[in-house]
Amino acid sequence: MADSPDAPSSEHVQPREITYCGFCSLPPEYCEFGPTLEKCKQWLSKHDKVTYAILYNTLEDHLAAATLGEDKPEEDKKKAKEAAKIEKQMQKKMQSKVLIKRIERTKRKCVTSVFGLENFDVDLKKAAKLFANKFACGSSVTKNNQGNDEIVVQGDVSDEIFDLILEHWPIVPEDNIDLIEDKKKGK
């Protein structure tokens, strides 16, 4: 990380290993220009103590020096705003629900629709394929009347899907998954 790039050798060049910040995905030295410096610092101090020490001990002085000169207050405000925005988005993400709905088709047949998975960065197509494989049934991504994507799985597999989601995408909190049963005379 901290080594400066070497001169090109004529021999076989190995790719450099580089760690990116786990929080904002930038190379750690650029975290200070991202909106979430505080969070990045926390992450780095946990995961890569050496880099942390190198970066932020010297950086603190730098920042202090830079603060004196320019229009910093305004900048800080801007950054704080942006950070708050990201925070809010995260919160929203964590609050969004995944709905598993059992919809009656004909007398004894029904389909299960899963809505809201995309909020957790799940690739819907992949998920649909997974469901299809797992339950040996038809499963597809369709647009519902609101124009949002949802996965429709043929057959009543709501409980199984519930478990499968928990198992497969641990970032989805259990409390956020709702099971709903559509009433027969609903439509």
Next chain:
Amino acid sequence: MFKKFSVKEDVTGHTQVKSSVQRAIRAKILEQYKEGIEGIIDDVMPKKTPLILMRCHEHINLIVMNNEVLFFNHFDGPYFPTLRLLHKYPNMLPRLQVDRGAIKFVMAGANIMCPGLTSKGARMDVSVPADSVVAITAEGKHEILAVGTTKMSTDDIKRINKNIGVETAHYLNDCLWKTVVDI
């Protein structure tokens, strides 16, 4: 170029290209970067690995291999390596260094103006002609910050010291940087 970009909306289609096309792309990249890439091309783009071309809006093509975006180009212009690739092989491109004050603007997508390349913290150790692909580093940083094309030669940048020096094509934390390709 990638200030606004999302795979879902902006990619019109992706195809696994024929091996002849793959060879052509490879040859073009080799020709473009000559010394910079000769030793590493086999690591970057193994001959046998299938190559996927993603066509996007506004004539942008992404070259994807093993679910990693390696290069992109506009229309049939030069191929730019992505930053993730450049971080692995930083010696691929000639590097220009901007001063510290420029970093935040570059990371917001601004083009690089000449004064940012000629001031005290900046460095231009190599001389490159106009319209060549360069990597941008920054004062006090080791990693590459952006990729772009020079609008004028480095000599002109020093002499004129005004207007846009390097047109930024791809920078840290833009939408291409955040793009995760999963085919």
